[in-house]
Amino acid sequence: MAEKEYQAEKMKHINTVVLTHRRDLPKREGVIAHVNNESVMQTVYPGQSVTGDFLRLDDRPGSLWMKHPKLGELLVHTNKNIFKPGDELVNALQQSKGHPVTLSLDKTGTKLFVVQNGLEVKQDLKTPALPMGLVQSGLINYGVDVTGELKGVYNKGATLEIQTKDGPFFYGQLPGTDLAQSEVSARKMIGKKVELSYGHRGALTLRSLEVEPQLGKVG
Incomplete structure (x- = not known):
């Protein structure tokens, strides 16, 4: 077995969702990324909407962790500079810690919705998010x-x-x-x-x- 293949097998595997309004991008497997100061192997899924129990915000702006009913612990990227301390989105997420929360985009990719406990918070985005990780x-x-x-x-x-x-x-x-x-x-x-x-x-x-x-x- 080649050294690179051996190193890849030893890497931690995580599931990732990239929020996107695009319907033409398939999932990618075997994507190597740097998460929490370590190299990990990712399976990256496209999704216009994702629901799970909110766990925590990630260190990177616009990213968070949730517990998905099928995929387990899941890293979600919006690829936007959002989720800043004190803003309405962050307050809504923090209130839902350990409980179900849904993140979704409209069909243009320029409106982000966070729904928790029946309450909806909307964030307007100037442009659709760049689908990093899927391309x-x-x-x-x-x-x-x-x-x-x-x-x-x-x-x-x-x-x-x-x-x-x-x-x-x-x-x-x-x-x-x-x-x-x-x-x-x-x-x-x-x-x-x-x-x-x-x-x-x-x-x-x-x-x-x-x-x-x-x-x-x-x-």
């Missing part, structure tokens, strides 16, 4: 293009999600480089076939591969 990070070599469908634009255009022939991947802007296109122009290409490459001075460059319809002559 792998990809690398682009200079001179090599990536093609696929643009699925999402995050971090003001600095992170792009491309559905390639090998599955969905995140591609990020290189540190210290300028964006080759604005967030607005990138969002206009969501759902279209695109080509992605590192352009001038390492800027992440996005180009639509779809032919725009031509307007006919008038008169």
